[in-house]
Each structure stands twice: as structure tokens, then as C-alpha cells.
Amino acid sequence: MQYRKTASDYVIDTIIHFILLFAGAVCVFPVIHILAVSLSSSGPASSGEVGLLPIGFSTDAYRYIASKIEFWRAFFVSIRRVGLGLIVNGVLTILCAYPLSKSSLRFPARKYYVAFFLVAMLFNGGLIPTYIAVAKTGVMGTIWALILPNAVPLFSMIVLLNFFRDLPGEIEEAAFIDGAGHWTILTGIYIPLSKAALATVTLFIIISHWNAWFDGLIYNNHPQGYPLQSYMQTVLVQADFSLLSLTEMELFANVSDRTVKAAQVFLGMIPVLAVYPFLQRYFTKGLVLGSVKG
Numbered sequence: 001m002q003y004r005k006t007a008s009d010y011v012i013d014t015i016i017h018f019i020l021l022f023a024g025a026v027c028v029f030p031v032i033h034i035l036a037v038s039l040s041s042s043g044p045a046s047s048g049e050v051g052l053l054p055i056g057f058s059t060d061a062y063r064y065i066a067s068k069i070e071f072w073r074a075f076f077v078s079i080r081r082v083g084l085g086l087i088v089n090g091v092l093t094i095l096c097a098y099p100l101s102k103s104s105l106r107f108p109a110r111k112y113y114v115a116f117f118l119v120a121m122l123f124n125g126g127l128i129p130t131y132i133a134v135a136k137t138g139v140m141g142t143i144w145a146l147i148l149p150n151a152v153p154l155f156s157m158i159v160l161l162n163f164f165r166d167l168p169g170e171i172e173e174a175a176f177i178d179g180a181g182h183w184t185i186l187t188g189i190y191i192p193l194s195k196a197a198l199a200t201v202t203l204f205i206i207i208s209h210w211n212a213w214f215d216g217l218i219y220n221n222h223p224q225g226y227p228l229q230s231y232m233q234t235v236l237v238q239a240d241f242s243l244l245s246l247t248e249m250e251l252f253a254n255v256s257d258r259t260v261k262a263a264q265v266f267l268g269m270i271p272v273l274a275v276y277p278f279l280q281r282y283f284t285k286g287l288v289l290g291s292v293k294g
Contacts, residue, residue, distance in 0.1 A: 031269065034266050060255045061260050062263050064260060098190060141220055147209075155204070167193055175189060216231075
């Protein structure tokens with residue numbers, strides 16, 4: 001039987017589409033505005049005249065940022081941080097989620113570990129104890145100081161744990177009958193069947209590491225070790241263009257504090273914007289399936 005839409009259905013559909021378009025515009029317009037400011041000349045940008053289109057088109061802000069070796073050093077520190085963070089966080093998340101997805105009959109100590117992780121997710125020792133712990137481990141000033149304090153992302157672990165619990169138990173039982181062990185089951189069955197959840201967890205890890213800036217400030221003794229977000233917070237935001245030489249002033253004639261800020265913000269978005277489309281199709285599915293409690 002074919003369902004025919006009524007007039008009220010069309011009205012509701014129109015309202016829903018309008019709300020979605022409005023929500024999308026609210027998210028997209030600020031990004032377009034930032035791009036327009038970064039591509040405008042210093043005068044209109046500083047006076048707030050720029051809307052969604054550049055005024056006095058200029059790429060001097062990007063040329064100015066590209067000329068700074070400090071920017072590229074911080075950029076590659078962030079790339080390295082995301083890469084190592086994906087490996088460390090991903091492996092530990094999977095290794096924690098797999099045993100905790102078993103029932104209490106098969107893993108009697110499960111409830112104690114779950115309670116431990118739940119308390120750790122809700123409460124922490126605070127900034128000073130964490131700083132002391134990082135300092136005492138000898139990783140202060142290294143890339144590991146940005147990764148090890150949050151080596152197990154607990155929210156991502158819970159999402160993956162619940163996803164593992166929703167997988168059919170008969171598959172695991174059949175694998176055990178065929179002589180497979182836990183490691184074989186994890187790598188050969190659970191991980192291949194968990195692409196949606198793993199893609200969601202991967203996106204969480206990438207965004208958390210890429211956008212983090214405060215830990216880069218407190219755990220690095222020298223600006224040379226700053227990730228990109230920390231560098232932009234401390235150096236580019238406080239840039240003093242009055243110190244530019246005459247040659248630099250001629251080269252970057254349309255550079256101002258506001259155009260550089262806009263350019264750095266937009267450049268900071270690009271890696272996440274480039275990765276997100278490849279993971280977006282798994283994102284909703286991974287969150288929904290991982291939220292079902294067994």
C-alpha cells in the first residue's frame with residue numbers, strides 16, 4: 001500500500017528542511033566569514049567591513065604565515081602528535097574495550113574495572129597533580145607529554161565497549177569451537193566488524209589531539225615543541241607587525257592582526273575538514289550502535 005502525503009505532511013517537511021538549512025547556515029557562514037577576512041586587505045578587515053566576500057582581495061596573510069618557520073615546525077608537531085595519538089589511543093582503547101565487553105560470568109573482575117574507569121572519567125586529580133605526574137615520569141618537554149596523560153580516552157572506550165557487546169555472541173562461540181583464541185577473535189572478527197565504531201573513535205581522537213592547546217603550553221619548556229594550536233595561541237595571536245622591516249612591510253602590505261588571526265584559524269580547520277568527509281558516513285552509525293546497552 002502506497003502512502004500518500006497530506007498537506008500537513010508537506011508543511012512539516014518544509015519546516016524540517018528550513019530548520020536544517022538554518023542550522024547548516026549557522027555552522028557554515030562563520031567559516032566563510034573567516035575565509036573572507038583572511039583574504040581581504042588590512043583596511044576593510046580591521047574596520048569590520050568584510051562580510052561573506054573578501055574586500056580588496058589579498059593573500060598576504062597566508063604568505064606571511066607561510067614565511068614563518070615556526071608555523072611549519074608547530075604544524076608538523078601537531079601532525080606527529082595526531083599520528084602517535086591515533087596509535088596509542090586506538091590500541092589502548094581497543095584493548096580496554098574488548099575484555100570489558102564480556103559478561104561478569106566470563107570476566108568476574110569486570111565490575112571493578114568498570115567502576116575504576118567510571119570514577120576516572122568523572123573525577124581527576126586536577127592540574128597540579130597531573131603536572132607533577134608528567135614531570136616525574138621524565139617526559140616533560142617531549143611529544144609523549146601530550147599523549148600519555150590521556151592515553152585511554154574513556155568516552156571513546158565506552159562507545160567501543162558497548163559496540164562490542166552488541167555483536168552477536170554466536171560468532172565468538174563458533175570461533176572458540178574452531179580453536180581461535182581471544183587475540184585471533186579480536187583482530188579477525190571484532191575489529192573488522194567494528195568499522196563504524198572505530199571510525200567514530202578515530203574522529204574523536206583526531207579532533208581532540210588537533211584542537212588541544214593548553215597541554216602544549218604547560219608541558220613544553222620551549223616554544224619549539226609547541227603544537228600548532230599552542231603556537232597560534234601564544235605567537236600569532238600576539239603578533240606585533242610594528243617590528244617588521246621595511247622590506248617585509250612592502251612584501252606584506254595588506255597584513256594586519258585581524259587578517260592573520262583569520263588566516264591561522266582557517267588553516268587550523270583544514271586538516272579536520274579534509275579528514276571528516278571520509279569518516280562522516282560512519283559517524284552517526286557508530287554513535288547510535290555504540291550507545292545501545294546490552
